[in-house]
Structure formats: C-alpha cells, structure tokens
Amino acid sequence: MYKKYLKKIVFLAVLILPIVNAASTIFKSEFLNVPGGILLHEVSKNQYIHGIISNNKKILTIRKNDKFYLVYGIPYGIAGGPQSINISSLKSDKKISFIVKERVFKKQHITVSKKYTKPSDKNIARIIKERDIISSYRDTWSSNDPDMNFIYPVKGITTGIFGTERYYNGQKGRYHNGIDIAGNINDPIFAPSSGRIILTGDFFYNGKFVYIDHGKGLLSIFIHLNEITVKKGTYVNKGDVIGKIGVSGRSTGPHVHWSLTLNQNYIDPMVFLTINKNN
Ligand SMILES: [Zn+2]
Structure with a gap:
C-alpha cells in the first residue's frame, strides 16, 4: 500500500524537480506561468547563440550556471489553463506547452x-x-x-x-x-x-x-x-x-x-x- 504511494511520489518528484530547480534558483515561483509573469524554459546553447523567435518577436534568452533558458513575458490578458507558444530557432520549430495559473487582480x-x-x-x-x-x-x-x-x-x-x-x-x-x-x-x-x-x-x-x-x-x-x-x-x-x-x-x-x-x-x-x- 505505502510502497505504491511512495513509487508515485518518487515518480512525480522526478517529473517536477527539474522544473522547480531551474525556476526556483532564478525567479520567485509566484511569478512563473501567471498573466503578467514569465515562462522560463531551458534551451540549448545553440538556440541561445542564434536567438529564438516566437510569433515574429525576438525572445529573451539568458545564461545561468552553464545552462540556457528562454524567458518569455506572458501577456496580462491570457486565459488560465493549458497554453502554448511556438518558438523557432536555427530553422527548426518547437511548441512549448505550459499551464497558466489564475491570478486575481483587485x-x-x-x-x-x-x-x-x-x-x-x-x-x-x-x-x-x-x-x-x-x-x-x-x-x-x-x-x-x-x-x-x-x-x-x-x-x-x-x-x-x-x-x-x-x-x-x-x-x-x-x-x-x-x-x-x-x-x-x-x-x-x-x-x-x-x-x-x-x-x-x-x-x-x-x-x-x-x-x-x-x-x-x-x-x-x-x-x-x-x-x-x-x-x-x-x-x-x-x-x-x-x-x-x-x-x-x-x-x-x-x-x-x-x-x-x-x-x-x-x-x-x-x-x-x-x-x-x-x-
Ligand atoms: Zn501607475
């Protein structure tokens, strides 16, 4: 019984850890994947060097501790739930999916x-x-x-x-x-x-x-x-x-x-x- 749950927890932790690690060492988690916040996504060194474009706009790429990330500014008006952006770099296209968390504004x-x-x-x-x-x-x-x-x-x-x-x-x-x-x-x-x-x-x-x-x-x-x-x-x-x-x-x-x-x-x-x- 407990073993079954433990397995599940370990499996989930393995899935979540790489995301949490990258994100929590740079940005506060409350600003990730929210309207008016940012999407942080690991990219290759080549993509960093050559640049990334999404929807005809150049996207910020950064280098942190020998890893490379894109930092995408999420629009204020985006709906909560599953969202994605298409990125292109070095003539190849890729879709990045993410879940937008709801944010209540006063x-x-x-x-x-x-x-x-x-x-x-x-x-x-x-x-x-x-x-x-x-x-x-x-x-x-x-x-x-x-x-x-x-x-x-x-x-x-x-x-x-x-x-x-x-x-x-x-x-x-x-x-x-x-x-x-x-x-x-x-x-x-x-x-x-x-x-x-x-x-x-x-x-x-x-x-x-x-x-x-x-x-x-x-x-x-x-x-x-x-x-x-x-x-x-x-x-x-x-x-x-x-x-x-x-x-x-x-x-x-x-x-x-x-x-x-x-x-x-x-x-x-x-x-x-x-x-x-x-x-
Ligand atoms: Zn003002």
Missing part, C-alpha cells in the same frame, strides 16, 4: 482631472500621435543580456501594484500596467538596471518620461517626472539618476509609475525586483 478607484477622462479633440489628436511614437519603440532590441537583478528605482512606498483594474472618476480604464512608488517632489529616480535611454519626452498622459532599453527586449518606462536628467542615446548604469519625481501628466500625487515590457508584453516589475540574489 479593482482600484482613482479621481483625476476631467481633462484626462474627457480629452478635447485637440488632445485626442495629440494622444494618438504620442501613442504611436511610444509604440514604435516597443520592438527595440539590443543583443546584450540584460542585468535582471533589478533594484528599486525610488526609495518610497509602493502605492499601486501591477494588474489592478482601474476606474478613473468611476469610468473603467485600462488595467494598471506597472507599479507606482510614491515619494516627494524632486526625489531622485534611479535606473533599476543598466541600459540605453531610447526616448525621453513630455506627453499628455505620461507627462515627462524616460524610456530605457535593458537588452534583449526588456524595456522600462518611468513616467510623471518633474525633471528628466538624462538624454536620448545615453548609456546608464544601474543606480544612476535618470530623473526626479513629479506629478506631470495623468498623476494624482508625487510618484513614479514604472512599466516594464518583455517581448512587447507588459510584465510585473516585481518579477525582476525579487530575483534570487545568490545567482
């Missing part, structure tokens, strides 16, 4: 100036133009491996988490695609990881913003700044000051909003703030 109500919930025609034209500019940078790719061991960009309290369903003046808006960290006006904002500044500007919703390419499709944007202290094209190291906290754009108080995209999907920045530091 609702959050926010009051903002009417200017932002009912923009004028002139502002609508501006919003469209600015949205297109931001979109044109989303597929930015540089071949360096990103430093995934992120630090907090601001020493403050997190007042908004990733994924909440947002209501602006009672009107349903988009989900919150990043995290908010509160601070005082002009508190410094640090680069959470090294990278190149690909764009800065002052847009209708974003206010003053800084957009950073960390490498291999991992990008950060910081919005609502009071001041931008870097220029487009500059390379910043982790911890360098990139700007100062403000209330510019659609902001309710002094804070920085930080969004992160991986393979062009919005990912919870907490994924990279909670990496196992022993790696």
Whole structure:
C-alpha cells in the first residue's frame, strides 16, 4: 500500500524537480506561468547563440550556471489553463506547452482631472500621435543580456501594484500596467538596471518620461517626472539618476509609475525586483 504511494511520489518528484530547480534558483515561483509573469524554459546553447523567435518577436534568452533558458513575458490578458507558444530557432520549430495559473487582480478607484477622462479633440489628436511614437519603440532590441537583478528605482512606498483594474472618476480604464512608488517632489529616480535611454519626452498622459532599453527586449518606462536628467542615446548604469519625481501628466500625487515590457508584453516589475540574489 505505502510502497505504491511512495513509487508515485518518487515518480512525480522526478517529473517536477527539474522544473522547480531551474525556476526556483532564478525567479520567485509566484511569478512563473501567471498573466503578467514569465515562462522560463531551458534551451540549448545553440538556440541561445542564434536567438529564438516566437510569433515574429525576438525572445529573451539568458545564461545561468552553464545552462540556457528562454524567458518569455506572458501577456496580462491570457486565459488560465493549458497554453502554448511556438518558438523557432536555427530553422527548426518547437511548441512549448505550459499551464497558466489564475491570478486575481483587485479593482482600484482613482479621481483625476476631467481633462484626462474627457480629452478635447485637440488632445485626442495629440494622444494618438504620442501613442504611436511610444509604440514604435516597443520592438527595440539590443543583443546584450540584460542585468535582471533589478533594484528599486525610488526609495518610497509602493502605492499601486501591477494588474489592478482601474476606474478613473468611476469610468473603467485600462488595467494598471506597472507599479507606482510614491515619494516627494524632486526625489531622485534611479535606473533599476543598466541600459540605453531610447526616448525621453513630455506627453499628455505620461507627462515627462524616460524610456530605457535593458537588452534583449526588456524595456522600462518611468513616467510623471518633474525633471528628466538624462538624454536620448545615453548609456546608464544601474543606480544612476535618470530623473526626479513629479506629478506631470495623468498623476494624482508625487510618484513614479514604472512599466516594464518583455517581448512587447507588459510584465510585473516585481518579477525582476525579487530575483534570487545568490545567482
Ligand atoms: Zn501607475
């Protein structure tokens, strides 16, 4: 009787262990296989060298302790349950299946100036133009491996988490695609990881913003700044000051909003703030 169960347990452990090992040594398990989280999958050295494409998008590949992995950013809107992605590398295709765990997101109500919930025609034209500019940078790719061991960009309290369903003046808006960290006006904002500044500007919703390419499709944007202290094209190291906290754009108080995209999907920045530091 017990032997039968023991056999089953050993068999299951053998099945599960390789996945748990790879995953638990790099990322926190709560961020694996969830909407706005990541899929981690071991790949060959050749696939790492030659690169991997999925759905016409280049995918982040990393090297850890002489093993190679793809790190795929799972879209927020994905349904729970069995899912798969097709990857291609070196002219061969492969399907990776995984189970998406459900993640419950809370609702959050926010009051903002009417200017932002009912923009004028002139502002609508501006919003469209600015949205297109931001979109044109989303597929930015540089071949360096990103430093995934992120630090907090601001020493403050997190007042908004990733994924909440947002209501602006009672009107349903988009989900919150990043995290908010509160601070005082002009508190410094640090680069959470090294990278190149690909764009800065002052847009209708974003206010003053800084957009950073960390490498291999991992990008950060910081919005609502009071001041931008870097220029487009500059390379910043982790911890360098990139700007100062403000209330510019659609902001309710002094804070920085930080969004992160991986393979062009919005990912919870907490994924990279909670990496196992022993790696
Ligand atoms: Zn925010």
